[in-house]
Amino acid sequence: MKSKLVLYILTAALLLNSCKVSQPTEAKGKWISLFNGKDIKDWYVKINHHEVGDNFANTFRVEDGMIRVKYDGYGDFNDQFGHLYYKTPFSYYHLVVEYRLTGEWQSTAPKHTHENSGVMFHSQDPRTMLKDQDWPISIEMQFLASLGDGKPRPTCNMCSPGTKIVYDGKLDERHCISSSSKTYQPNEWVRAELIVLGDSLITHIVNGDTVMRYSKPQIGGGVVTGFDPAMKPDGKLLSSGFIALQSEGQPVDFRKVELLDLSRQYSKNKK
Numbered sequence: 613m614k615s616k617l618v619l620y621i622l623t624a625a626l627l628l629n630s631c632k633v634s635q636p637t638e639a640k641g642k643w644i645s646l647f648n649g650k651d652i653k654d655w656y657v658k659i660n661h662h663e664v665g666d667n668f669a670n671t672f673r674v675e676d677g678m679i680r681v682k683y684d685g686y687g688d689f690n691d692q693f694g695h696l697y698y699k700t701p702f703s704y705y706h707l708v709v710e711y712r713l714t715g716e717w718q719s720t721a722p723k724h725t726h727e728n729s730g731v732m733f734h735s736q737d738p739r740t741m742l743k744d745q746d747w748p749i750s751i752e753m754q755f756l757a758s759l760g761d762g763k764p765r766p767t768c769n770m771c772s773p774g775t776k777i778v779y780d781g782k783l784d785e786r787h788c789i790s791s792s793s794k795t796y797q798p799n800e801w802v803r804a805e806l807i808v809l810g811d812s813l814i815t816h817i818v819n820g821d822t823v824m825r826y827s828k829p830q831i832g833g834g835v836v837t838g839f840d841p842a843m844k845p846d847g848k849l850l851s852s853g854f855i856a857l858q859s860e861g862q863p864v865d866f867r868k869v870e871l872l873d874l875s876r877q878y879s880k881n882k883k
Contacts, residue, residue, distance in 0.1 A: 659694035703852035721861025734853035749774035
């Protein structure tokens with residue numbers, strides 16, 4: 613508990629200096645399991661080229677107490693990028709996801725998807741996505757593993773489909789920005805954490821180490837295609853949205869998805 617208190621205090625201090633808004637101190641609340649270990653009835657599926665709710669080829673399934681992403685019924689991948697959305701949007705929260713990149717990569721997927729997955733947050737509602745929209749307008753905490761070539765490949769990076777963020781004090785136009793994490797291996801379980809404070813500070817943590825901070829997530833930029841233009845008012849700050857687990861050609865297991873809602877604590881501190 614002391615380590616969590618220190619983390620929240622440090623986060624508060626940084627944001628007070630950079631964004632000039634009040635912050636929660638130690639979170640007092642109960643962690644909730646977004647994944648119940650049994651089924652995905654509390655989640656929406658949206659896969660590119662399919663209507664929302666169509667879990668094509670049983671891409672997202674529950675096996676051995678885990679959410680597993682598999683492509684054994686696919687054939688050609690055909691850019692069928694998918695996302696599994698928890699039913700409730702959140703704004704201020706601490707999220708924990710334990711994942712491993714595992715199994716055989718779908719070789720007809722784009723090359724960059726090899727040993728690659730992620731969790732989307734501040735995402736648009738999947739029910740507002742068009743059938744042939746490839747990515748949700750969202751921020752992504754990207755999960756990567758080593759390709760076995762000896763090159764560094766950090767995980768818990770930031771990617772921005774249809775969005776932008778402020779990084780190092782300025783609006784950053786890059787689609788992906790690398791974190792400072794070490795490189796993890798395929799089949800290695802990794803604990804990834806997000807502390808998301810509305811449209812202000814966002815912190816990425818890997819196995820207990822803070823590896824990235826940025827702020828002011830907002831709609832803008834490219835990468836996303838096939839969207840309803842009404843869903844992309846460029847420049848609008850993103851203060852809340854849906855959380856989604858990703859499928860983009862690499863099998864991945866998720867054994868834990870837990871969240872501590874910070875919104876009540878934050879609202880008290882604003883008074």
